[in-house]
Amino acid sequence: MKKNINEIVLNLLYKRGITGDRDITEFLSPKPLRTYDPFLMKGMREGVLLIVDAVKNNKRICIYGDYDADGVTSVSVLKSILDDISENISYYIPGRFDEGYGLNIDAIKNIYEQGTQLLITVDCGITSAEEVSYAKKLGMDVIVTDHHNIGENIPDCIVIDPKQKDCPYPFDGLAGCGVAFKLAQGIQRQMGLSKNTINNLLDIVALGTIGDVVPLVDENRTIVKYGINRIRTNKRPGLEYLINKIGKGSQFMTAEDISFGIVPNLNAAGRMGNADMAVKFFTVSDTVKSKEIADSLIELNALRKEIQERDYQRCITVYEVEYSNCLFPLIVLEGAHEGVAGIVAGKMKDYCNKPVAILTEKDGTYKGTCRSTEDVDIHEILSKCQELFEKFGGHRGACGFTIKIENLNLLREAVEKEMTEIHCDMADKKDCEISFDMELSGGDVTDNLVEELELLEPFGAGNEKPVFAINKCRVVYMSYMGSDNIHMRFTVEATDGNRVACVMFNVPEEVTSKMDKGVLLNITGTFAFNRWNGRRDIQMTVKDISFC
Structure with missing residues (x-):
């Protein structure tokens, strides 16, 4: 395996602690195998058996989630599999503004009065010992599934959270939707359901995992790789429509595209309106309806951007004056x-x-x-x-x-x-230089290198996109773009005579004031293919520039 890998990529893997042949093969594989038996997770078997019993006895089950991307995908995952086996499934997502995160007494009372007999939390509940106790006093069974850190006061019920101290599950970095997915796997296995029941959920789980910014390593990497492959095959018409509307293409969808393109639109439902909209987006069977919801999500996200920028600028002012x-x-x-x-x-x-x-x-x-x-x-x-x-x-x-x-x-x-x-004074770090993984010559930047860098996808927390440096390169072409000329395209010639096409966004004034043809630069950034009209060209997205 090592003989077929670009030496630069191999060195990157070594620097990230991926050294053995088996680990390298697994990391680069488009079809990774690293996944674990759901029943290794503490509380899983008891939780699955309680759910199966509730389904067989026609009990009403309510899924209680959160209003962010991880929460709505968690609800969508569990609701999707339970809807296949029961007609008595409902869900509840508290309002961000009037209820806040997690379980609350009024909501539990309302859920109980609607006839719920089994309450299952997703992406929340691990800090809600008092609320769980109240639900049990009303007569409901409770299962808490969560991925957040666990305090001393653990809810007195079945708890499924890989962060439990005595949990033998090999990986504790799952997102909330990842834990919900493992519960769905347990239900699928216990009831002998088709594996397609699980495969059909992978795109949703990938979106929630990326959205919650958990480390994209180990089993999360497996989930996201398969989930992105599913997104690329356009299995969910509403999602395909959303991707096209925001100007992306599902064929080359990456984790970065999901993080900055899809996830903000999912989050907009809970931030600006009702997160229930995002759950319906994933769970409605009517294609026309899912597209209508996608349009509404995009409108809410546009409003979110406007309000966010207003509050951010105000916050900078307040910070500089008071904090x-x-x-x-x-x-x-x-x-x-x-x-x-x-x-x-x-x-x-x-x-x-x-x-x-x-x-x-x-x-x-x-x-x-x-x-x-x-x-x-x-x-x-x-x-x-x-x-x-x-x-x-x-x-x-x-x-x-x-x-x-x-x-x-x-x-x-x-x-x-x-x-x-803890000696964590960071006041002097604002102007620190961006670090990089490796220095390259212009001749190192080839199609083969960028193709193999794509094998390191998905990039995100715990598996950041590699940053490279090209030093003492000369600017041979430059132009500005954007309505305010705040972005820049330029080409540099490296010391070995090879040229590299570059782009830099939101160029700081201290760079534009010195930038000109012929100047010598040290640059750091990332490489990818710029795909357009059937062509692909190597492009360096520059993060930092220093002048020689």
């Missing part, structure tokens, strides 16, 4: 749209190179949405402040909480102390 000295700024943004707070927090995290929380006020409390940099585990930091929260949950890179207004200053003091103690 720039904080190591972990908890930014109160008055009048912010709650539906875009998570995105704004992520953009602010990139802006100031620090973990950031955006807080919105409602009824005497603040709802906080946090995003973190790669080297700061905000779940660990905030977990030490749990006594201050009304609600809290999440993982290393993203957390959410609800806190009483009077406790906010105590939280600020606590997180600043934690950040100081």
